[in-house]
Amino acid sequence: MATFAGYDDDFLGTTVPLPVPLSPAHATRLDYPHFSVLLMHERRLAGSTAVNIDGAALVEVPRSGEWHLDPRVPAALQAGAEVYRRNDLDRGHLVRRRDPGWGTDAVAATEATFAYPNAAPQVADFNQSPQLWLGLEDHVLTYADAHDHRVSVFTAPVLGADDPPYRGIRIPRRFWKVAAWVDAPGALRSAAFLLDQSDLLDGSSLLTADRARVSIAPLPPFLTFQVPAADVAALTGLDLGPLVRADVLSVPAARRPRWVALDTPDDITLV
Template sequence: MTISADTADAGYDPAFLGPEVPLPVPADGRGIRELRYPRFTVVLDPVRRLAVTTAVNIDGSALRDVPRTGDWRLDERIPASEQAGPEIYARNDLDRGHLVRRRDPGWGEPVTARVATEATFRYPNAAPQVNVFNQSKDLWLGLEDHVLAYAEATDARVSVFTAPVLDADDPRYRGLQVPRRFYKIAAWADDGVGTLQLRSAGFVLDQSDVLRLEAEALAVPPLAAFRTFQAPVADIAALAGVDLGPLASADVLATTTARGGGDWRPLRAAEDISLG
């Protein structure tokens, strides 16, 4: 089911980079809600009540420093029972983790940029993240900026796909299975031999070591760590159960096995990222 409020909510544009990059969808054909917002789309799993993927177009040459406005609210186009709403985040150490970052769709004309950034404050675009994880993730947030800077030598356009990995054995809290891992894939195009060549880079962030959910109670271990990896896009597709189309074959991470997978590279700083 594709849901768009009006013509302004055109959603993610598959042709934004030049080479076509279709909106990722679950590989198992499960029922979804495709929610379109200005310049981004959330593909929601209404059973898990969380996104199975999100996709946003970013024009780095036209980004604006838009003041932070907007409040978290449910998306009125779908039932509240299909969304992980405010009750998940009340009186605990869970943050509403933006999937599409607030500033990502904030480009172009000032009014359009402001409307687009405010649209990111919808619960389908959030996932629960332990606060020490969410507030300490400078590297995770900086991945898109790093790729955008790399792409700026060409057309400064990037499309980014972010979501939790919805594992069947994720721990349950207040009736919601809380994801332990998240993935992010950045895609851009650079000049090949007479044509634009699609490139991609994939990342996985793991909050398993800081997530303690027992008997509907949440506990955050002190000084706990989370882990960030650059991972083969093909591995991410298998891990998340999402059809990533041409993104796997466009991966800049050198592969090391016959099946097309490769080493997972632990990241401690932006300098550890490989962009080809």
């Protein structure tokens, strides 16, 4: 496998590190073209991912690539094909296929997003439907158009202790995303989001690992919230570094805004 530099901490002109756990944990950082994945050994899923997006250099790459294990880590540490076989779970990209697809590494980058460490289980109907969650990065990238077209995006499941078990893993109840960019005056800004699928999972019948199918009851769509980045840090136990201070929702703790449910892009706060 070729060696790539992965996520660049200084891509935005100010240092924004890959989020890592505040407490000691067994994890492996995996670098791909323009993005990196922090694979948590115990959960066999990503604890964080980070991608650099250069909107001015994006290349329209035909969809290609097949899901595969990353040979740099043991298969037993990855949630591979067996998790998704004969059920209604999709391999949900954490770093989206098109986001790292820019520059001379565009093809290699998009194909690298099909590595299993970059996947997390999502119910097929929702992963394949045009929910607001899927358009968040497009909206932020459009907003950043006037600021050099550069955005860094961090995404992963919230690896909660109460996530329901299934086939040797636990299916995440929530996913988080933080987008970061530099505004016209040159200040780092960030916006944080949570996708909550608790109602879906609590209303589901997840069968044991030796059964053929996962049966999912019909439920409302995923709920997407814009939240303070500090809340994402608290929920995940990750060090988000400067992303917390740069949050567009930053206010004194006593006046911290409540989580805002998002229905349309107009509900998103970016200034």
